[in-house]
Amino acid sequence: MSQWNGKRWFRQYRWWLLVFGIMLALVIIPWWTQGIMCNDQVQRRALSMGGPLYFIREIIDMQVHSKGRALSSWLVPAAMYLDFVGKSQVAFRVIPILTILLDMCLFGWLTYKWFANKTLSVFCFLCMLVFLPITWEPTVPQTFINEYNFSVALLILSLAWYQNYLKSGKIRWMVAALAAFFAVCTTYELFVTYTPLFLLIYLIQKGFSRSKELIINVIAFGVVAVLFLLLYKGVNTLFPSEYQGNTFGSLSPKVILPVLFWLFVSAIPGYWLLFNKTTQYLFSSKVLTSVSPLHIGNVVCAILIALLLAILLFGLFRHAKHQMSETRQNQTKGVLGWRNILIVFTALLYMVLPALPLALSTMYQGNVGPGKGFEAVPVTYFLYFASCFLVSFLVYGIVKRLNRIGTRVVISALCVLVLGIQVMNAGIANVQLDDYKHLENIEALLDTNYISDGEPIRTIYSTDAFIKRSVLFIDDGHYINYAFNQGNAVGIHNYEKMPNEMLDSEAVLYVDDYKLFLTNKNYVLVFSPVYINGSDYVICDRNTAQYTEYGQGVKDNNFWIYAFEKGDSGLTVTDINTVDF
Numbered sequence: 160m161s162q163w164n165g166k167r168w169f170r171q172y173r174w175w176l177l178v179f180g181i182m183l184a185l186v187i188i189p190w191w192t193q194g195i196m197c198n199d200q201v202q203r204r205a206l207s208m209g210g211p212l213y214f215i216r217e218i219i220d221m222q223v224h225s226k227g228r229a230l231s232s233w234l235v236p237a238a239m240y241l242d243f244v245g246k247s248q249v250a251f252r253v254i255p256i257l258t259i260l261l262d263m264c265l266f267g268w269l270t271y272k273w274f275a276n277k278t279l280s281v282f283c284f285l286c287m288l289v290f291l292p293i294t295w296e297p298t299v300p301q302t303f304i305n306e307y308n309f310s311v312a313l314l315i316l317s318l319a320w321y322q323n324y325l326k327s328g329k330i331r332w333m334v335a336a337l338a339a340f341f342a343v344c345t346t347y348e349l350f351v352t353y354t355p356l357f358l359l360i361y362l363i364q365k366g367f368s369r370s371k372e373l374i375i376n377v378i379a380f381g382v383v384a385v386l387f388l389l390l391y392k393g394v395n396t397l398f399p400s401e402y403q404g405n406t407f408g409s410l411s412p413k414v415i416l417p418v419l420f421w422l423f424v425s426a427i428p429g430y431w432l433l434f435n436k437t438t439q440y441l442f443s444s445k446v447l448t449s450v451s452p453l454h455i456g457n458v459v460c461a462i463l464i465a466l467l468l469a470i471l472l473f474g475l476f477r478h479a480k481h482q483m484s485e486t487r488q489n490q491t492k493g494v495l496g497w498r499n500i501l502i503v504f505t506a507l508l509y510m511v512l513p514a515l516p517l518a519l520s521t522m523y524q525g526n527v528g529p530g531k532g533f534e535a536v537p538v539t540y541f542l543y544f545a546s547c548f549l550v551s552f553l554v555y556g557i558v559k560r561l562n563r564i565g566t567r568v569v570i571s572a573l574c575v576l577v578l579g580i581q582v583m584n585a586g587i588a589n590v591q592l593d594d595y596k597h598l599e600n601i602e603a604l605l606d607t608n609y610i611s612d613g614e615p616i617r618t619i620y621s622t623d624a625f626i627k628r629s630v631l632f633i634d635d636g637h638y639i640n641y642a643f644n645q646g647n648a649v650g651i652h653n654y655e656k657m658p659n660e661m662l663d664s665e666a667v668l669y670v671d672d673y674k675l676f677l678t679n680k681n682y683v684l685v686f687s688p689v690y691i692n693g694s695d696y697v698i699c700d701r702n703t704a705q706y707t708e709y710g711q712g713v714k715d716n717n718f719w720i721y722a723f724e725k726g727d728s729g730l731t732v733t734d735i736n737t738v739d740f
Contacts, residue, residue: 178470178471189585193592218239258309265315267284272322278478289580293587307541313343314350317335318356344384348391358377407519417528426546468577499556511542514538557569603716607715612647624670687720691709693709709721
């Protein structure tokens with residue numbers, strides 16, 4: 160019987176599923192093409208090259224001895240490794256994307272369990288999906304994805320199981336909710352701020368009439384929170400934290416409130432597109448400075464996303480209008496009157512409260528806001544869920560009271576905002592991919608047969624390989640560690656402070672777009688990922704370049720290698736086997 164119902168449901172909604180599937184594929188394309196955009200990811204990717212056991216051991220050591228988060232060792236290190244499963248950028252983005260979608264689906268499901276309203280839950284899911292911005296900040300979907308996504312999923316399950324308890328009164332659901340919540344708190348200490356959420360959900364569902372049951376619920380989750388805090392304090396006594404992100408700073412409201420305000424606004428859908436000056440500047444300077452087929456394609460995809468979303472929303476709200484009598488009945492039980500106010504208050508509270516521990520820490524005080532160290536942080540992802548819920552709850556409440564014209568105006572406004580966000584997402588993702596490919600290209604040089612065995616080149620120096628691109632910068636030891644992890648004999652050293660006279664006798668690497676130029680006093684080797692037919696430029700040293708005829712290239716892994724000898728009359732093509740570094 161259930162199988163037949165499933166088939167009937169699929170036949171009934173197959174065209175809507177097709178529209179959603181196409182939109183989903185277009186939305187996640189920028190997520191897939193992001194690559195790596197900050198140094199934290201570079202360091203963790205380097206650790207992952209040592210294998211899962213090496214990675215987990217190193218992360219546990221960091222969590223225990225540096226960050227004072229020994230309690231998180233049961234989940235976080237393994238979850239972090241899942242951000243880098245597979246060497247290629249296409250491969251290691253698969254699991255992070257799936258966990259983002261998992262969190263969104265679970266939250267949409269939780270919304271349905273709260274309100275028994277399919278329209279609201281689907282609308283909330285769609286808002287989370289299409290409004291999620293790609294930025295240059297250290298938060299989802301850029302970085303720290305699986306480190307927190309599994310914890311978010313477990314928190315949502317805890318809330319869902321608590322909802323089951325409220326509906327059924329069965330103790331096993333309460334026990335499951337309490338156990339899951341305690342487990343969540345151990346993964347990241349700020350999850351303890353969600354303790355009041357269980358009380359607020361109880362009040363929204365059951366009101367104030369059952370004072371004894373209310374007190375029992377408060378005590379149950381309060382005990383879990385206190386037990387966690389005592390355990391956290393005890394473990395921190397054994398393994399003191401050296402991390403400023405969980406070290407208390409000033410208690411002055413003048414210091415705390417700006418952090419809370421900027422993290423609050425960072426989670427609002429459309430903020431990064433409409434109001435954030437840093438993102439607007441980087442987007443305009445790195446994306447809008449040229450017109451290319453890729454940029455045109457990005458705009459076309461964004462238009463398609465907006466159109467497909469409009470189709471889905473028109474269908475969704477039309478269905479809601481047809482079911483209005485049932486919807487009103489459900490909403491009378493859950494959201495009218497004082498409950499409506501309490502729901503909005505709860506959503507607003509959880510756009511602020513999870514950020515409070517960060518606002519109290521020395522790392523973030525005075526360091527969050529426009530032009531400062533951070534404009535968003537990992538907790539922004541948590542706040543984003545509350546923000547999207549609030550937007551969908553308010554918009555749904557407005558739309559169900561509007562006529563057809565009013566509904567079309569609201570849907571059009573949402574789709575215009577989504578159009579802008581998706582154009583921004585695609586453009587920024589392409590820049591981040593270019594930055595990451597630049598890093599991969601230099602690393603691939605060390606994997607060539609010519610370089611990796613240490614003959615004839617023993618040491619490479621460069622400044623270009625360490626130049627910051629957007630927000631991606633490379634530590635001085637990165638290429639040396641990369642070569643070691645890959646079993647290669649040669650790394651790249653930063654020569655920024657090296658005397659000029661020493662450079663004449665050493666192998667120096669210059670980078671320009673996709674070509675790499677390895678030079679010394681007498682020779683130039685050009686490493687190009689594409690075959691060069693005819694003439695092109697060659698960088699000879701830090702001050703000169705020459706446009707010359709390329710000879711026959713030699714294929715070596717990802718590169719074609721071209722050899723030139725320097726002379727008084729310029730460059731001449733030579734045999735790579737005669738080059739002496």
